[in-house]
Amino acid sequence: MSDGLNERSRQILEAIIEDHIDSAEPVGSRAVTRRHPLGLSPATVRNVMADLEDLGYLCSPHTSAGRVPTEKGYRFYVDTLLKVRPLSDAEQLGIASQYQLKGLPMEELLRQAGQVLSGLSRYAGVVLAPRVATTVFRHIEFVRLSQVRILVVLVTRSGLVQNKLIESDDTPSQSELDQISNYLNQILSGLTLPQIRQKLLEEMSQEKALYDQLLGRALRLSEEAFGGDMEEKVFIEGTSNILDQPEFADVGRMRRLFRTFEQKSQLLDLLDKSQQAQGVQIFIGSESEYHEIEGCSLVTSTYGLRGGAVGSIGVIGPSRMPYSMVIPIVDYTARLITQVLNGTTSQER
Amino acid sequence: MSDGLNERSRQILEAIIEDHIDSAEPVGSRAVTRRHPLGLSPATVRNVMADLEDLGYLCSPHTSAGRVPTEKGYRFYVDTLLKVRPLSDAEQLGIASQYQLKGLPMEELLRQAGQVLSGLSRYAGVVLAPRVATTVFRHIEFVRLSQVRILVVLVTRSGLVQNKLIESDDTPSQSELDQISNYLNQILSGLTLPQIRQKLLEEMSQEKALYDQLLGRALRLSEEAFGGDMEEKVFIEGTSNILDQPEFADVGRMRRLFRTFEQKSQLLDLLDKSQQAQGVQIFIGSESEYHEIEGCSLVTSTYGLRGGAVGSIGVIGPSRMPYSMVIPIVDYTARLITQVLNGTTSQER
DNA sequence: CGTTAGCACTCGAATAGACGGAGTGCTAAC
DNA sequence: GTTAGCACTCCGTCTATTCGAGTGCTAACG
Numbered sequence: 128m129s130d131g132l133n134e135r136s137r138q139i140l141e142a143i144i145e146d147h148i149d150s151a152e153p154v155g156s157r158a159v160t161r162r163h164p165l166g167l168s169p170a171t172v173r174n175v176m177a178d179l180e181d182l183g184y185l186c187s188p189h190t191s192a193g194r195v196p197t198e199k200g201y202r203f204y205v206d207t208l209l210k211v212r213p214l215s216d217a218e219q220l221g222i223a224s225q226y227q228l229k230g231l232p233m234e235e236l237l238r239q240a241g242q243v244l245s246g247l248s249r250y251a252g253v254v255l256a257p258r259v260a261t262t263v264f265r266h267i268e269f270v271r272l273s274q275v276r277i278l279v280v281l282v283t284r285s286g287l288v289q290n291k292l293i294e295s296d297d298t299p300s301q302s303e304l305d306q307i308s309n310y311l312n313q314i315l316s317g318l319t320l321p322q323i324r325q326k327l328l329e330e331m332s333q334e335k336a337l338y339d340q341l342l343g344r345a346l347r348l349s350e351e352a353f354g355g356d357m358e359e360k361v362f363i364e365g366t367s368n369i370l371d372q373p374e375f376a377d378v379g380r381m382r383r384l385f386r387t388f389e390q391k392s393q394l395l396d397l398l399d400k401s402q403q404a405q406g407v408q409i410f411i412g413s414e415s416e417y418h419e420i421e422g423c424s425l426v427t428s429t430y431g432l433r434g435g436a437v438g439s440i441g442v443i444g445p446s447r448m449p450y451s452m453v454i455p456i457v458d459y460t461a462r463l464i465t466q467v468l469n470g471t472t473s474q475e476r
Numbered sequence: 477m478s479d480g481l482n483e484r485s486r487q488i489l490e491a492i493i494e495d496h497i498d499s500a501e502p503v504g505s506r507a508v509t510r511r512h513p514l515g516l517s518p519a520t521v522r523n524v525m526a527d528l529e530d531l532g533y534l535c536s537p538h539t540s541a542g543r544v545p546t547e548k549g550y551r552f553y554v555d556t557l558l559k560v561r562p563l564s565d566a567e568q569l570g571i572a573s574q575y576q577l578k579g580l581p582m583e584e585l586l587r588q589a590g591q592v593l594s595g596l597s598r599y600a601g602v603v604l605a606p607r608v609a610t611t612v613f614r615h616i617e618f619v620r621l622s623q624v625r626i627l628v629v630l631v632t633r634s635g636l637v638q639n640k641l642i643e644s645d646d647t648p649s650q651s652e653l654d655q656i657s658n659y660l661n662q663i664l665s666g667l668t669l670p671q672i673r674q675k676l677l678e679e680m681s682q683e684k685a686l687y688d689q690l691l692g693r694a695l696r697l698s699e700e701a702f703g704g705d706m707e708e709k710v711f712i713e714g715t716s717n718i719l720d721q722p723e724f725a726d727v728g729r730m731r732r733l734f735r736t737f738e739q740k741s742q743l744l745d746l747l748d749k750s751q752q753a754q755g756v757q758i759f760i761g762s763e764s765e766y767h768e769i770e771g772c773s774l775v776t777s778t779y780g781l782r783g784g785a786v787g788s789i790g791v792i793g794p795s796r797m798p799y800s801m802v803i804p805i806v807d808y809t810a811r812l813i814t815q816v817l818n819g820t821t822s823q824e825r
Numbered sequence: 826c827g828t829t830a831g832c833a834c835t836c837g838a839a840t841a842g843a844c845g846g847a848g849t850g851c852t853a854a855c
Numbered sequence: 856g857t858t859a860g861c862a863c864t865c866c867g868t869c870t871a872t873t874c875g876a877g878t879g880c881t882a883a884c885g
Contacts, residue, residue, distance in 0.1 A: 504876065540875095
């Protein structure tokens with residue numbers, strides 16, 4: 128076989144990984160033969176296990192313990208061995224019924240999704256909220272709060288509402304602001320924020336602004352409104368679930384994980400990456416230099432609108448994770464979120 | 477003395493508690509005499525310690541360990557023995573410099589305050605965000621998003637911006653909405669939300685609405701806008717700091733604490749309670765039936781506008797906490813926040 | 826009478842050794 | 856190629872022992 132494993136080796140590897148996922152303990156050769164009727168003796172299994180260890184799929188914590196999957200082992204398992212059973216209708220309903228989707232603002236909806244995922248998986252739920260930067264402009268409104276402060280309300284096509292307060296010494300009157308927003312709504316509709324920035328630059332360089340004072344103001348204002356830190360938001364829900372996992376009985380490991388949760392930048396990177404691709408994606412341990420989440424895996428999927436993904440949602444837990452349960456749950460949840468978002472969007476049209 | 481402690485007993489109690497705060501370990505009689513020049517022998521101290529134990533200020537984990545403060549002990553300490561040294565100018569500057577206050581929306585400001593508190597104290601920072609329900613109405617704006625959806629932007633006098641999406645089959649046009657918001661801004665300015673609700677009810681019952689269709693719509697709309705779940709928000713920042721505390725080496729305790737953090741309702745209660753009073757308040761352990769935070773203390777203060785408190789901010793950590801450091805930090809931070817909020821408010825006038 | 830020295834006692838933490846069990850790797854036989 | 860057998864390794868657990876810190880009590884001291 129291309130990966131150097133014959134059918135039997137695969138079966139044994141699968142058996143070991145699944146036993147380990149169940150038990151959280153190293154798996155020995157006897158245990159494999161007992162729980163899996165392969166018609167082989169422990170000795171044979173031992174030989175195969177030695178081979179699997181040589182190939183890097185397994186390792187032993189010490190001489191006389193059983194074997195434990197390596198990251199490479201898990202990777203091979205999820206890529207090749209794992210067969211995910213789709214959720215039954217009843218299961219889908221069970222999940223869907225945990226949501227109260229009615230009239231929630233998007234942020235709350237996403238948080239809730241994270242909580243539900245966390246509850247179902249018994250791990251932590253993670254959510255990458257839609258990035259304003261990639262969504263499509265729909266509507267802008269300026270509200271003059273005072274002589275120096277203006278509230279900018281930005282609505283994207285997906286229904287995401289973003290507020291920003293900008294301060295300026297020279298705020299236009301409300302009626303001027305209304306004109307400005309009318310103008311911006313006209314020329315910017317349907318563009319993404321990066322496109323908008325470029326467009327604004329073009330407009331400004333065209334010098335029209337020089338003889339149209341209002342236009343000039345509009346452009347300066349919108350520069351402020353669209354610039355700056357529309358930062359991306361990561362929610363992590365149900366972190367305390369992870370405390371139940373035996374692998375985190377060690378306080379040091381826990382601490383590292385929670386620090387990672389707090390920084391969020393690592394997770395943000397990963398969730399961001401997951402958005403490039405379609406469907407469920409799985410990140411295992413410190414693959415691709417994310418050392419802080421060593422021993423953990425992240426199962427994500429993307430949600431979004433017809434067009435494409437606007438965010439990611441998933442579950443983080445120890446690499447020893449029942450992928451065959453978690454994957455369909457994440458998958459279905461992402462679809463559910465997508466449905467809801469599209470539902471409200473369609474009303475908007 | 478009224479509490480049954482003479483001067484010497486107090487000194488010894490103070491010494492024990494402070495030693496324990498430093499060391500996290502039971503304090504023995506010898507240790508007290510060594511580190512505190514009271515001119516007493518260990519035996520004498522032992523006698524006093526036995527008395528203090530009888531009175532409930534101390535207890536021993538087991539026969540031949542030193543003594544550890546009880547909750548009653550900590551309570552007596554913070555109420556009677558503790559003398560807080562106000563922060564020096566340099567220290568104040570050191571804290572203030574950690575903030576980037578410019579142009580942050582309030583939620584971010586508060587989160588940041590929580591993070592700074594957490595960083596300074598090495599415990600977790602907690603923040604109760606202003607409750608919309610008690611703040612004063614300043615401005616309302618309706619933005620028509622679609623045939624069935626309206627965005628309500630509500631600005632309170634303290635500068636808090638609250639969004640709400642409401643859905644209705646029969647949305648007025650934008651110009652009607654503008655009329656409505658003008659009307660509401662006129663009649664509601666300066667009222668609190670509960671007052672507003674009452675006022676709305678009155679207006680509606682006055683039947684003026686019956687023959688003024690627009691007014692009727694306005695009232696129905698604002699009913700929706702001001703009703704519903706303007707829930708209170710608690711932020712907890714820097715939870716992973718707490719993992720460093722030796723008292724949480726035990727995983728079970730940690731788990732309970734983190735669960736409490738996730739539920740937030742306990743903390744919300746306490747923070748809410750802290751808002752009743754002025755200045756720094758200290759909640760110790762499971763005093764007043766909050767059993768979930770047994771062994772933990774909460775140091776809070778309120779921030780707000782001239783008028784009164786709109787929220788609380790504080791630090792949660794083990795009861796064995798250097799109160800003499802934490803209290804002035806919390807106190808100063810709360811003042812700082814208040815200043816900033818009032819600063820932006822005054823600009824608004 | 827308050828304070829102190831002395832002493833027996835208690836208990837937990839740390840250390841070391843013994844034991845059992847689970848599991849391996851190797852070799853030789855099937 | 857597979858399997859049985861066997862020696863070996865190593866961990867986790869249990870026990871016994873020791874050590875030290877700290878207490879409570881009693882008697883002596885000023």
